[in-house]
Amino acid sequence: MQKTNGSSIDNGGVRVRHSATEQDIHVDNVQYESSTQNQPNSMKSTDVTKKIKKSPRTPSPLKYSCWSRHRTATAVGTFALFTILTMAAIQQYELKFIQTPQNPIEYNFGPRSVVVGNFDNDKLVDIVVANHVDDSISVYLGYNNGAFASNMIYSTGLYSAPYMVAIGDFNNDYHTDIAVAYYGTNSIGIFLGSGNCSFINKTVMSTGSSRPIWILIADLDNDTSLDIVTANYGTDSISIFYGSGDGTFSYTITYPMGYDSSPFSVIGADFNNDNYLDLAITNYGTNNIAIxxxxxxxxxxxxxxxxTGINSHPYSLIVGHFNDDSLLDIAVANYGANNVGVFLGNINGIFTSQTTYSLNTSSPYSIGLGNFNRDNRVDLVVSNKGTNNIGVLLGLGNGSFSEPTMNPTGSSSSISLAAADFNKDNLLDVIIVSNDTGSVSILFGYDEGFQPQTTYSTGSWPQSVAVGDFNNDTRLDIVVASATGNIVSVLLGYGNGSFANQTTYSTGSWPQSVAVGDFNNDTRLDIVVANRVDNTVSVLLGYGNGSFANQTTYLTGNSPYSVAVGDFNNDIRVDIVVANYRNNTVSVLLG
Known part of the structure; x- marks a missing residue:
């Protein structure tokens, strides 16, 4: 990666990830009361900023509806694999994303960075985008349905090439202000908000020849005034601008990161629990994180x-509680290694060795966090280059994460992301910046309620399924009717959502439908199958240990298609009813 001097920009080699303000609400042990600062994953957005101390904890769970479960069911399928979708015992939801049919924001300004906030005090999520080609920032006011009003454009100055945007209340007037890193002119621009989505008194602070590429907003010295930290790609350093509380900054100090370190991102958090903010920096050039x-x-x-590993080239990082031990942990997007690295916090600001999660061919740019599946555990989301998707890694609550689930974006160069509930459905959405398509897109979260499928082999052409406890171990088992094999398959359950391999039993010709019941009143479940081709039902009596006797057949009408059981004459014995497809009748067999 080649560094630049002067006013030219290496767009192919210098890239910016999400705003450092895209942290979890509890990341740095400081919460901004009634603020969107540092809380894009929050379900509400209001104005800023009164700073209060807050103890570290994981995000609060969202409210959701309970799901009911039935102990018997039937279904029809046409595949040689039986598929199970398992509901988690803790009412966990699987969150997936669906892209908006049309990008709510699309233009040719060269979007580079996006941050969510509330710029007009209406409690709805707004966004601000840094446009490095157009030398401007764009502010979009949000509606409560995930749509946005036309953008308001503010110039950042000729050749400024804004690469990074962040928000905070710099003059303590409870209105959201904006800070922008000007990579092209080696400076920072400050736009003070008026609370009605207009911005005034733009000021510019020089960063020397540093090529600022990242901005962090935080109160580093506990004086209730927000400060600014920049990652300086051009000078292998970070710079701190201490705020005065009136929108101005003074006392700039620079810390070198080492020769050829090429720092790309910086984040603030209290890693050693001393109530003072610490800093973590990703060094792209030297493949590490500095504390x-x-x-x-x-x-x-x-x-x-x-x-972070040889040639890992870390781009961005995020901080959160991944294992609920009161120590903050770090997740990093390793662009060069195509993985996400996780460092669990130890005492005194020390971290364990990195655990990595492969993204296969995806190269992660930006990383964020949130509770995407509503299980009260921190999950990770990354935007990827080259594979037209974002990846979601669900947290397991013990410091580890599931394998990533990929969601399509329609762009091969998604370089910045933020998470928020844009359409007020209590599900986190993800907004991404894509510089190859020149657009900002929203992926709306939707909620299917099931974990990924697990498949079990059955006979050919499975047609119907039923459940029951066939071996009296209080665990549900499965029986499947497979048409072309003329068999039923019994899969005994382990009680944890998994099942043993099938045991098969012969039936009549083309078993179409299956049901279960106790047909001989021995307190053991039996099986009945409707055989479509030979116009019979087969009854297989259970032994109570998960095995069954050979079939006994009974005649039905022409082409029995479906079978059900019940006590139709109130004699406390289970009867059978069959729907006969070809002669338009039902057959009742009394037990």
Missing amino acids: LIGNGNRTFLYQQTFS
């Missing part, structure tokens, strides 16, 4: 670096 421990007096102690 600076804050002293609370505007100085930082260089702690140590943690390797």
